[in-house]
Amino acid sequence: MTIKIGMVGTGGFSKKHADILTGMNHVRVVAVCATSEEKAKQFAKQYNGMRGYCDFYEMLNNETLDGVYLCVPPMAHGEMELALVERGIPxxxxxxxGITTAVPKKVVEALGKVPVVTAVGYHFRYLESIQHLKRLLKDHTVGMVTGRWMGTMPEVSWWRNQALSGGQLNEQATHIADVLRYLLGECEEVQAYEAQRVMNRRKENVTVADVGTVNIRFTSGVIANIVNTCVLPEELADVGFTIYTDSAVINWTPEALTIKTATTDQVIVDQQDPYQQEDAIFVRAIQSGSDKQILSTYQDAYNTQRLTEAARVSVEENNSICLND
Ligand SMILES: NC(=O)c1ccc[n+]([C@@H]2O[C@H](COP(=O)([O-])OP(=O)(O)OC[C@H]3O[C@@H](n4cnc5c(N)ncnc54)[C@H](O)[C@@H]3O)[C@@H](O)[C@H]2O)c1
Structure with a gap:
């Protein structure tokens, strides 16, 4: 049976997933929904037989979709997810x-009533290096972790607007927050600081902070810190985390995992594309109707959203925030 996918959004990540999906056997991306007819037409003409829409409900009503990809900025989430749950479409x-937990909470509640297969693009979880680390950490006592997303400001206009993107921790460093949750379990307390140092003076309409730091206490007792900045030139970007255990210093970046002990030094370089993996597993989940192989479901990702939201509230209230309250 051919799996028919509908895509929402026509930006960089819609193309990324559409390219992967159209390369798979028995998968067709049959429709795209954009914010204008022109954008829909431009996107659709890159793919054989794809139809363009600029109304989400028209796309759902006209097409028989087995699954939908939502590749839209944080402010555009909510209504579409609720409509898909209501129609039982993975x-x-x-x-x-989203920008806060308000909209995702409603989606989680809806999924509690009507279970639907979901997946979220926290692709680091699918890396072999992260899988290796998850197994390895069973034999270590983790003391603490330092994580970082040090980079440059994306050019898309919504990203620099706090009300549309939720800021860099919500938009980018969320990947580090999520993968630490995946490896270390849930968090119970968060305390964060943010500031505007450079970008609001250099570029128009910048309302996001350009430096941030968040301290996290995990339920296990592990403590972590994640720092982020978007003031750097692209060439200086640095993303990853370092785990300090009772017997090793483990440094992870999207390129490689390095495990140093007192006597050994091991490097693991990922060979597989995690985006291919997450898309292939999502398609298989549609076919089987089971989300067991999906490493980041909507319900799980909701806890990452709770963590990043707690950091935002901590900044606003100048206080540490307990997640269990
Ligand atoms: N997992 C990753 O590694 C990764 C990497 C890049 C981007 N992303 C995420 O993907 C999302 C999109 O990022 P992007 O880089 O493609 O952004 P983009 O700005 O290039 O594209 C966003 C697209 O969404 C469209 N859009 C906005 N609201 C819409 C709506 N209601 N209906 C239909 N289309 C709508 C815009 O017109 C645009 O085409 C973001 O949330 C981003 O964080 C994830």
Whole structure:
């Protein structure tokens, strides 16, 4: 049976997933929904037989879709997810789930009543290096972790607007927050600081902070810190985390995992594309109707959203925030 996918959004990540999906056997991306007819037409003409829409409901009503990809910015989430749950259509959504937890909470409640296969684009979880680390950490006592998303400001206009993107922790460093949750379990307390240092003076309409730091206390007792900045030139970007255990210093970046002990030094370089993996597993989940192989479901990603939201509230209230309250 051919799996028919509908795509929402016509930006960089819609193309990324559409290219992967159209390369799979028995999968067709049959429709795209854009914010204008022109954009829909431009996107659709890159793919054989794809139809363009600029109304989400028209796409759902005209097409028989087995799954939908939501590759839209944080402010555009909510209504579409709720409509898909109501119709029982599996969906893959890019991270983050929204700007706060308000909209995702409603989606989680809806999924509690009508279970639907979902997946979220926290692709680091699918890396072999992260899978290796998850197994390895069973034999270590983790003391603490330092994580970082040090980069440059994306050019798309919505990203620099706090009300549309939720800021860099919500938009990018969320990947580090999520993968630490995946490896270390849930968090119970968060305390964060943010500031505007450079970008609001250099570029127009910048309302996001350009430096941030968040301290996290995990339920296990592990403590972590994640720092982020978007003031750097692209060439200086640095993303990853370092785990300090009772017997090793483990440094992870999207390129490689390095495990140093007192006597050994091991490097693991990922060979597989995690985006291919997450898309292939989502398609298989549609076919089987089971989300067991999906490493980031909507319900799981909701807890990452709770974590990043707690950091935002901590900044606003100048206080540490307990997640269990
Ligand atoms: N997982 C990853 O590694 C990764 C990487 C890049 C981007 N992303 C995520 O993907 C999402 C999209 O990012 P992007 O880089 O493609 O952004 P983009 O700005 O290039 O594209 C966003 C697209 O969404 C469209 N859009 C906005 N609201 C819409 C709506 N209601 N209906 C239909 N289309 C709508 C815009 O017109 C645009 O085409 C973001 O949340 C981003 O964080 C994830």
């Amino acid at each position: 969906f893959f959504t890019e991270k983050p789930l």
